[in-house]
Amino acid sequence: xxxxxxxxxxxxxxxxxxxxxxxxxxxxxxxxxxxxxxxxxxxxxxxxxxxxxxxxxxxxxxxxxxxxxxxxxxxxxxxxxxxxxxxxxxxxxxxxxxxxxxxxxxxxxxxxxxxxxxxxxxxxxxxxxxxxxxxxxxxxxxxxxxxxxxxxxxxxxxxxxxxxxxxxxxxxxxxxxxxxxxxxxxxxx
Numbered sequence: 569x570x571x572x573x574x575x576x577x578x579x580x581x582x583x584x585x586x587x588x589x590x591x592x593x594x595x596x597x598x599x600x601x602x603x604x605x606x607x608x609x610x611x612x613x614x615x616x617x618x619x620x621x622x623x624x625x626x627x628x629x630x631x632x633x634x635x636x637x638x639x640x641x642x643x644x645x646x647x648x649x650x651x652x653x654x655x656x657x658x659x660x661x662x663x664x665x666x667x668x669x670x671x672x673x674x675x676x677x678x679x680x681x682x683x684x685x686x687x688x689x690x691x692x693x694x695x696x697x698x699x700x701x702x703x704x705x706x707x708x709x710x711x712x713x714x715x716x717x718x719x720x721x722x723x724x725x726x727x728x729x730x731x732x733x734x735x736x737x738x739x740x741x742x743x744x745x746x747x748x749x750x751x752x753x754x755x756x757x
Contacts, residue, residue: 581616587659588625592635598652600644602643603642606674614667616663616666633648684729684732684733685699686726697724709736709739
């Protein structure tokens with residue numbers, strides 16, 4: 569087998585096209601449906617494979633009918649499942665676990681970002697972070713926060729995506745939980 573390019577691959581990462589194909593079968597079986605972007609982001613972020621070898625291996629798996637593309641992402645075929653079951657444990661455990669953890673993190677982020685939306689808009693010398701939570705196809709919560717610089721605005725945006733549901737829940741509790749002194753005084757005649 570030809571050795572793969574090692575650019576962008578950390579020590580302990582995968583060094584052959586066969587290993588990369590086995591890992592991709594394993595990932596698709598473990599976390600399907602799995603988008604190209606999720607796999608690519610996970611494996612490159614963890615520096616487990618080279619980008620060009622990843623693209624080549626994914627295309628080969630599809631050509632060999634070990635995986636197939638669906639509307640929601642790649643799924644494993646019966647033939648691919650056999651490959652994953654038979655050969656995945658030939659890969660280092662650290663590589664398998666690192667890849668699965670990275671894919672789960674990316675899938676979790678994508679799921680959160682679909683519900684907890686946020687974007688940054690320039691607002692004069694400052695930046696406005698518009699945070700929205702969607703439920704059942706409509707906005708159920710929106711808050712606009714003014715930040716002094718783009719870096720702070722991007723940080724707030726990312727934290728809202730990660731924790732927007734918690735922010736909403738805590739704010740709702742503060743606004744609906746009665747406590748002494750919150751009610752307006754009764755009118756005096």
